[in-house]
Amino acid sequence: MKWREIGILYRHELRSALRERTIVVNGILIPIFLYPVMLWGMFTAVTFVQGLNEGFTSRVVIEGQLPALNAELRDSLAALPDVRIEDDVADPRTAVSEGRLDALVTLSPASGTPGALPGNFAVDVAFDGSETRSVNARDRVEAVVERWRARWLGELGEDLGLDAADRGVFVLRSDNVSTARDVSEQLLGYMLSVFLIIMVAVGCFIPAVDTTAGERERSTWETLMTVGADRGSIVVAKYLYVATLGVVAGALNVVALMVSIGAVLEPLLGQSGASIEVALSPMAALVMVGAASLLALTFAAAMMVFASFARSFKDGQAMVSPVMWLIFLPILLGGEGSDVNLSVNTALVPLLNVSMMIRDAIRGVFMWEGIAITLGVSVALVVVLLLIARRILSFEEFLTGSFDGSFWRFAKDRLLTRG
Amino acid sequence: MTTTHLQTPAVRVRDLRKTFYEEQRGEIAAVDGISFDAVPGEVFGLLGANGAGKTTTLRMLSTVLRPTGGSASVMGHDVVEAGESVRQNLGFYSASTALYPRLTARETLEFFARINGYPEARVQTRVDELVDRFGIREYEHGRVEKLSSGMKQKVSIARTIAHDPPVLIFDEPTVGLDVMNAIEMVRVIDDLKADGKAVLYSSHIMSEVEKLCDRIGILHRGRLLALGTLEDLRASTGEHYLEEIFVKFVTEVSGSEAAEPGAFGEMTPPRS
Numbered sequence: 001m002k003w004r005e006i007g008i009l010y011r012h013e014l015r016s017a018l019r020e021r022t023i024v025v026n027g028i029l030i031p032i033f034l035y036p037v038m039l040w041g042m043f044t045a046v047t048f049v050q051g052l053n054e055g056f057t058s059r060v061v062i063e064g065q066l067p068a069l070n071a072e073l074r075d076s077l078a079a080l081p082d083v084r085i086e087d088d089v090a091d092p093r094t095a096v097s098e099g100r101l102d103a104l105v106t107l108s109p110a111s112g113t114p115g116a117l118p119g120n121f122a123v124d125v126a127f128d129g130s131e132t133r134s135v136n137a138r139d140r141v142e143a144v145v146e147r148w149r150a151r152w153l154g155e156l157g158e159d160l161g162l163d164a165a166d167r168g169v170f171v172l173r174s175d176n177v178s179t180a181r182d183v184s185e186q187l188l189g190y191m192l193s194v195f196l197i198i199m200v201a202v203g204c205f206i207p208a209v210d211t212t213a214g215e216r217e218r219s220t221w222e223t224l225m226t227v228g229a230d231r232g233s234i235v236v237a238k239y240l241y242v243a244t245l246g247v248v249a250g251a252l253n254v255v256a257l258m259v260s261i262g263a264v265l266e267p268l269l270g271q272s273g274a275s276i277e278v279a280l281s282p283m284a285a286l287v288m289v290g291a292a293s294l295l296a297l298t299f300a301a302a303m304m305v306f307a308s309f310a311r312s313f314k315d316g317q318a319m320v321s322p323v324m325w326l327i328f329l330p331i332l333l334g335g336e337g338s339d340v341n342l343s344v345n346t347a348l349v350p351l352l353n354v355s356m357m358i359r360d361a362i363r364g365v366f367m368w369e370g371i372a373i374t375l376g377v378s379v380a381l382v383v384v385l386l387l388i389a390r391r392i393l394s395f396e397e398f399l400t401g402s403f404d405g406s407f408w409r410f411a412k413d414r415l416l417t418r419g
Numbered sequence: 420m421t422t423t424h425l426q427t428p429a430v431r432v433r434d435l436r437k438t439f440y441e442e443q444r445g446e447i448a449a450v451d452g453i454s455f456d457a458v459p460g461e462v463f464g465l466l467g468a469n470g471a472g473k474t475t476t477l478r479m480l481s482t483v484l485r486p487t488g489g490s491a492s493v494m495g496h497d498v499v500e501a502g503e504s505v506r507q508n509l510g511f512y513s514a515s516t517a518l519y520p521r522l523t524a525r526e527t528l529e530f531f532a533r534i535n536g537y538p539e540a541r542v543q544t545r546v547d548e549l550v551d552r553f554g555i556r557e558y559e560h561g562r563v564e565k566l567s568s569g570m571k572q573k574v575s576i577a578r579t580i581a582h583d584p585p586v587l588i589f590d591e592p593t594v595g596l597d598v599m600n601a602i603e604m605v606r607v608i609d610d611l612k613a614d615g616k617a618v619l620y621s622s623h624i625m626s627e628v629e630k631l632c633d634r635i636g637i638l639h640r641g642r643l644l645a646l647g648t649l650e651d652l653r654a655s656t657g658e659h660y661l662e663e664i665f666v667k668f669v670t671e672v673s674g675s676e677a678a679e680p681g682a683f684g685e686m687t688p689p690r691s
Binding site: 016 | 482484485503504506509513514520522530531582
């Protein structure tokens, strides 16, 4: 293995790759534009749907009568601009469940002890909790009743000689001690730990297939096998090239997220009073770069081992797809809602450990023992994969591309039986 | 022709064997103990039908395949022990060695010169030489995938000799080429011979072998049935045309499969 040869081959692979549309799209453009487009699309869709729901006029049937003291409440409900009172609806309860009506409001004088209060009443609202516009109708009715109640209590208080300040007792105040940065770290920790892994895998996927199965399909594999370079140098150069594109995809993805999360989310969150502050500490950035590199080295080795058995690009994609699914499994296990944290035990699980390491780093938590174990486990996994690759390379059928089968068949026929 | 035999062989093959294993057919001897030499300034032809073992032999010489038995060396480097040195002294051209479609013609030549160990300081000069020699200048910055098959062929030959190797292997180089490109290929190989290169040329096209090769080895079912100059082969068979000579050898061995190598005693034996 010679570094001069590796350098020549590495530059050659990169140059070829950057001229291939599929690789550029998957490894560069998607990581850059995924978040802005995805976030913009998601929030635009949510805003649009909210607007639609708020724009709907609620179809309401009002049944029953109110005591004379509060009889005007019925007129207040009927006067709402976004509520239409329906008169001719047979079996209104069924109509609500069938979606022909949004709410059935039943007014009745209060019974029992509350009934002793003059003019007291009860309002029953039947609505369909599975329909947004029906829930909106319920909310609109409730808002009117709440305002009516507040006004009523206010008037009662004044009759008793209590002014507004006297009535303001038992105040409940909330104080959110988290900063905008804490909120951002929570959000980033979840999104980045998942998407960084996926994006590094996506960044490795096409190059791994292209540099192995793609070479066979284009008949350049044998050309490369006859050049005056050490075969180990060829493998190392290809491996580093695939890993590089994985790291690049991951890094671009992080930068795109940092930019887009502020530019896209803040204006949207601003409407609700929330704010966001995007910043990563140098240590967190360093841990993330290390994590992305570990992921890329692992994915590159695993994907190349599988893809190298394929004779065509299409076969290669089919052979590497299971690796992609295996990658997603630990990510799901380590997701935000799982309550699984990086510990000495969880650090022993490949990929899951890296996912948790990224999440912790973004939140400013550095569990160094876990990070050290994660590093050791990841390096061990890479070494095992490279040893498998080296063993495979020693088989002539593989070198010439004459082996007609998958990795599993090769493992069964060659590695296990002839061993 | 005889003077070439006195030179040190650039390629030396002794009792070379290659056996493949197939589940249904068992062990298959693709190359069954062949021996020959090729010297600088000589075009050595391997003539045989499809499946005779020509490509397997050449693949062993280019270190893509590992011999099952015997030995072979290129410029004194053993193909098993010193694969990298062998490949640095070798240019290998075949239908299965394609060009990188996304590189330009010039980038292709630069890459193959560098990776085969040509001195970095002289790479650009060498590439310019090749560009002029093969008339590539007009499209040197065009991507290979956009070139016509004739242009690709020129770039492909140029990349084979980019590092100026002393030994060249051409495995069925005219397969799939039109007449004009096939003629051009033959002219290039003649030029390489004049440059003092040792050229191994495999083909099943008799006229090409007849025209190009100084010595010819007739390969059939992994065995070298005959080896010599065209005149030697004519003298031993009494036939004039190579096609008839080839048929005669193959027919004889088919009639007597048990015949041992060397049964055709009048052929020039490999030098020991």
